[in-house]
Amino acid sequence: MADATEPPRPVDWRRLLVIALIVASAQATLLAALGRRWWCVCGQAFPYTNKPVGQHTSQHLLDPYSWSHFQHGLVLFPLIRWLAPRRSLGWVFAATLAIEAGWELLENSPWIIERYRNATAAVGYTGDTIVNSLADLACCALGFFVARRLGLAKTIALFAAIEVGTIAVYRDSLLLNVIMLLTPIDAIKQWQQAAWG
Numbered sequence: 526m527a528d529a530t531e532p533p534r535p536v537d538w539r540r541l542l543v544i545a546l547i548v549a550s551a552q553a554t555l556l557a558a559l560g561r562r563w564w565c566v567c568g569q570a571f572p573y574t575n576k577p578v579g580q581h582t583s584q585h586l587l588d589p590y591s592w593s594h595f596q597h598g599l600v601l602f603p604l605i606r607w608l609a610p611r612r613s614l615g616w617v618f619a620a621t622l623a624i625e626a627g628w629e630l631l632e633n634s635p636w637i638i639e640r641y642r643n644a645t646a647a648v649g650y651t652g653d654t655i656v657n658s659l660a661d662l663a664c665c666a667l668g669f670f671v672a673r674r675l676g677l678a679k680t681i682a683l684f685a686a687i688e689v690g691t692i693a694v695y696r697d698s699l700l701l702n703v704i705m706l707l708t709p710i711d712a713i714k715q716w717q718q719a720a721w722g
């Protein structure tokens with residue numbers, strides 16, 4: 526039995542990598558089965574787009590929404606750690622990635638894509654490419670390890686800072702996204718459309 530005086534076990538990075546590869550493979554396979562493309566139709570290799578809405582958004586490696594997936598990791602690590610305090614780091618990591626991959630599949634389901642197009646200002650949204658979706662998973666994993674490193678208070682501060690920063694720069698954020706998906710607010714939609722065109 527473990528007791529309070531036992532030093533924490535060193536992180537088994539190889540085990541975490543295997544978990545990540547298993548989840549990423551399953552996610553890519555299911556997205557391909559849903560008919561998602563691997564990369565943007567434009568065919569250009571640039572890895573990042575700065576626009577919250579546009580033909581390249583969610584189609585290349587990174588975009589403004591990469592921040593929200595990083596934030597998923599910031600939320601999921603302390604939340605799952607709190608719900609399952611006795612589980613190993615590998616278990617918490619696997620649970621986090623499974624939830625994120627599940628969200629990615631839901632996000633690319635016809636139902637959510639329609640909802641984004643109708644209820645929010647993301648009129649041209651047609652779902653993520655597989656590469657973009659896998660990068661979202663990687664951002665979540667990064668957020669997970671940052672949250673583990675920072676501890677709860679600093680993680681909450683970082684989460685808040687990203688909310689403020691992404692709203693200021695892109696007029697969108699994780700919390701705004703959740704609000705607009707659940708209960709669309711017309712004033713926010715118009716404010717976003719004014720900048721997004």
Ligand SMILES: [Zn+2]
Pocket residue numbers: 565566567568569580581584585
């Ligand atoms: Zn493109």
